[in-house]
Amino acid sequence: MSAITAWTRRHRLTVFFGLAFAVSWWAWPFYVAGSSPTPFFACGPVVAAIVVIAVADGRAGYRDLFARLTRWRVGWTWWAVAIGMPLAVLAVASVANVTLWGAPAPDLGRLAWADIGLVVAFRFVDPLDGPFGEEPGWRAYALPRLQEKWSPLRAATTLGVVAALWHLPLVTSGMLAPIGLVVTFAITLVYVWLVNHTGGSALMALVFHVAQGAISYAALGFTGADADRMDWLTGALWCLIAAGLVLADRPAWRTTPAAHAGPSSTSTAALSG
Structure with missing residues (x-):
């Protein structure tokens, strides 16, 4: 075993988070200097998960990642939650606006429903977009390992802080409103709640993320100040939902069910963070 492999196995999450930031942020200074068209690549988390698994876990790690990303037998109710909650938030914010x-x-x-359908399909497989770029890393790889050591609430808040900071280049470049950092933290709690209630299904997080961005503000006719207000309205709703889930479902935040707290295809000892 090489020294790099041994060190990576002992510090999987440290390496994962470091790679996720490095891959996503490498273009940021070039963007500031005017020599890059973008400051940010959303594929950092999925690339980091693939690399760390290759070095530290091999086939067993990939089997576990794939199992979490394809765990679809969770009951129709949770499918309705994963699809319906983001659309309901958009609808309530739109009515208020x-x-x-x-x-x-x-x-x-x-609405161009055919175009929306194509966007939805593409978001499931495009690593440069948020859903597929983030969920295999944040929810399928990092979350189970965080929950091996910590309670769901501590794991969720830690991951929420990391994911919020990860979006900083988008805020500094004006591509994401500053409120987006707060919303990212809050919605991470919702993601963790959903994943833990569906047997560790990162697929539900992927579906949720796709639904969240399926219909843009512009498609609904909101532009300028109306679109900016939608950021605040949806953000406030996600913060309320996150707080409500923590307060109303307290047992879910104390202990992660053993069946999906950590890697399902390999032993906890072999894959400890």
Whole structure:
């Protein structure tokens, strides 16, 4: 066993997080200097998971990652939650924007549903987009290992801080509103709650993430100040939902079910963080 392999096995999460940031942030200074078209690559977490598994775990690690990303037998109720919750938040925020602030009402009949369907399909497989770029790393790889050592609440808040900081290049470049960092932290709690209630299914997190961005503000007719207000409205709703889940489902945040707390295809001893 090489020294690099041995060190990586002892510090899987440290290496994973370091690689995730390095891969996603490498273009940031070049963007600031005007020599890169983008400051950020969303594929950092999935690339980091693939690399760390290759060095430290091999086939067993890939089997575990694949099992979490394809765990679809979770009950129709959780499918409805994963798809319906993000759409409900968008709908409530849109109604508030129209009724309280006079934004133009969306014309759902004029939405390009075929285009939305293509966007949804592409987001499931595009590593440069948020869902597939993040979920195999954050929820399928890092979360189980964090929960081997900590309670779900501590694991979720830690991952929420990391994921929020990871988005910093988007904020400094104006591609993400600053409130997005707070929302990222809050919605991480929702992701963890969903994954833990579905037997460790990172697929549900992927579906949730795809649904969250399936319909843009622009597609609904919100532009300018109306679109900016949507960021605040949806952000406030996600913060309320996260707080509500923590307060209303306290047992879920104390102990992770043993069946999906850590890697399912290999021993905890072999794959400790």
